Amino acid sequence: MLHAIISYFSQQSGAFFLALIEHVGISALSVFIAAGIGVPAGILCARDRRVRAVVTGVFATLRVIPSLAVLFLCVVLLKVTGLFPAVLALTILALPPMLINTTIAFSTLPAAIVEAGVAMGMSPARVFWQVKIPLAMPLIFTGLRTAIVEVIASATLAAYIGAGGLGTIIFTGFQLMDNSLLVIGGVSVACLSLATGWLLGLLQRRVLRFQHPRAATNIRRDRMKNIRRALLVTLGVLTLISTLVIAGCGSKGAGTTTSASAPIRVGSKNFTESLILGNLYADALEDNDLKVDRKLNLADTVVHTALTGNQIDLYPEYTGTGLLSILKLPLQTDPQKVYDTVKADYQQKWNIVWLDYAPANDSQGLAITKAAADKYGITDISDLQKHATELRFATQGEFDQRADGLPALAKAYGPFKWKSEKIYDTSLLATVMLNGQADVAPLYTTAGDLANPKLVALKDDKQVWPPYNVAPVVRGAVLKAHPTIATILNSVDKTLTTEKLTALNAKVDVDKQEADKVASDYYASIRAQVRDDLSATSAE
């Protein structure tokens, strides 16, 4: 763990500082805009009692809406990704404390002091800048502090919509199931937030010294005490997290026995295709009198831990993912060989069974916009590598780092030096390209978006990528308790071709149908065959 963290910092300190700067930048920009709007608006609102009551009420209410909802809604309603919606959402979050505090500050100014200023012959502008603003400052500052701390925390979520920042590290760690990245990202954000809060506290005490003048003489001593305390707290938190993580890594999933009456827990990953397949498997099992508990929509590689930890019983997995991401074995390209390898290893390591794989191959792929493909005459990845310096690359982060992603490509085709590179949530990559914000992005070969003529899949002309045939992985104990699972799911799986899967994905991603509905419709179309297969096996 510690070793992994050290090697991260020695190898990727550039990326880390970029993320840190992005995080600070997004937060600062948002707070700056919020202050620019909130403070003047607050001053105006303070003039009228009724306006003040309404505005304060509305913004106090707005404030309780979770940041995740605000952020996602901004992306989808604006139909753009990246910096703009992130800054917009964060500005919306930062606005209420700024506005409300300014309003309160300006409506509770001590009248006698303001009058004294006027009576001494200060012009209205002077009264405003030299009397009212300094008097309102403590409350405005408190609002600013609240806003900044909130924005730094919420900016983490901005990574989901491609705005960068420290959230990117957490996000990548989440997808790669890499605890060291999670710790680095999480602790960095925590430290940033604590450090900012502490600095603002110091600044507040310096700028607004008049509030606690007696403390001024003790500032130096206080500062040392504060630094010591901040260090101690940071150290404590680091230790705590490390302990948790190390304890977590040491603990093994408990219990491998399964009673016949317990429902079968069907999992899936959190992208469209996996959701459809998870629902489809569940539908098929339910239709054949098995009790099912759906535990779908799990974050990418979390799902494997859930399976080995006996929290789900089966989920759709890809042979290539099993080989490279989970077993971390060297690259192979023959579908049957890959399947045999993972099947044997899973059985031996975890008593988990790979059922038959489907013909559908949801492989890694790279897609390019039709416009860029035409402009540079790109049809395969070799062409792409030649023009990489002219192209903007969008990625979900994982692709750049996993062995079968960009590193594998670079080994075969030569290095890819993109004109620019940005991280987005997987689901946004197609949108980003269609919006003209990027030219190239990793897109699975069954992605529903590839139905769009404006996007073109590139040919892997040097055959770098392994096959990604989909198959259910099932805990051995469950299979023993319910042997029919194998027959049912094998029967479902063999109907799934790449074309069919792409069509199913498009129904959700393009036609906006629900994944469970698409799955049940599809199951209805293959139901007869599955039933036939089942009765044939039981007859044997």
Add this chain to the structure above:
Amino acid sequence: MLQYWTDYHDKILTCFGQHLLITVLALVASVVLATLLTLVLLPHRRASQVVVNLLGAFYAIPSLALFALMIPLLGIGPIPALIVLVLYNQFLLVRNFIDGFSQVDPALTEAATGLGMTPLQILWRVKFPLAFPVLASGLRLAMISTIGIATIAAVVGAGGVGTILFEGLQSQDPVKLIWGTLLVGGLAIAVNAALNAVERASKSRLHYEEAE
């Protein structure tokens, strides 16, 4: 908008129910734990400051990272989500609980002792009612924060309205996102308004009693 409701209202309601359940359970557990912590810490000023600072540092860790880090330890589903939520709430609750109780005028405690009240009676009859507005505002903050963070818990399979939001982002579907926002925002707003009313009532009752 309405079409989505007609088609999927059972799903929407399930998610909403899960969200509500997680929130309520997390809050009950949080309040119990925070109360115990407060009772233990209250007589020790220094220790309570250290603990509140530590909890504050914990609170600063982004929930996404904390949820993810809990997976190897606690797995997935609503239980780890609950634990993370309870941990987060400790900062908001313990800080306000301790503040609330320490703000009670020592003269009143002294007077109560003089009247022959036992320490327990003082806590329950004098300190608790006087600290109540501050306690209630801590509870309100914790509730709003829980409702918000519980949306993020969807990434570890805890269900709830977060599921609708993440699905909405996946499929770029504004209808889902608006539904998700309405549900979770509406819940937060309703809870906020209700607890605000409680806070105000408790404050005005105090003023009334003072006026007597």
Add this chain to the structure above:
Amino acid sequence: MTIALEFQDVSKRFEGATEPAVDHVSLSVETGELITIVGTSGGGKTTLLKMINRLYEPDSGQILLAGRDVMQQDPVQLRHGIGYVIQQVGLFPHMTVAQNVAVTPKLLKWDRARTSARVIELLELVGLDPAEFSARYPSQLSGGQQQRVGLARALACDPAVMLLDEPFGAIDAITRTGLQNELLRIHAAQGATYLFVTHDIREAFKLGTRVLIMSSGRVQQFATPQEIVTAPANQFVYDLLMTATVEEGEESLLDGAIGAPVLSAVS
């Protein structure tokens, strides 16, 4: 003697009020006088004062300051020449004592050396050690010390007129007596015209070269303390005087200022 300040048939009624706050007041004040204004609360004392530096504006009539109508002057310029001290003191909490005193010199763009010399001079004048108090913030001062700074701040640019609105109203009795004596000393040394609103008749009689007694927005009597005591203009003035003398065993208002025999003549 020249006329420093003149009210000519001045009236003022606030919006929503049935009675005027100031009702057809005419009077004139000579340069160097210390006029105390006393009367029931709501009697128009503060309104009268605040119309001089245009914090309020009269509905009708004219106020002439050194012969010029205040309404014809730029309010900012006007106020530079008028010192103003109020009960709540109104020190700027975000400025040190020295910075507070230096506000008007800065407004008048004095250079730094002159300003700081003046600040030291003023602090000494009001009885505060500059070395000890210059760098303090108002929150570090007692009420009496704050009002001394308020006085110093108002005096900074040698205003021709000083307006004082119950400046010692919130200060304990012993400190107040000290401040009153200081004020008399400063007034004597400076020679400006002072208008001093108070609700304390003893204070009014102790400080005022002339006392202006107001009620219901009208001037009830405007004369020297001696004249008022010997010849109260009406029942209101008489009743007001009585309030200051009823308490037995206390030093009588008129003992020091005017003398007991006169008082007995009244009663």
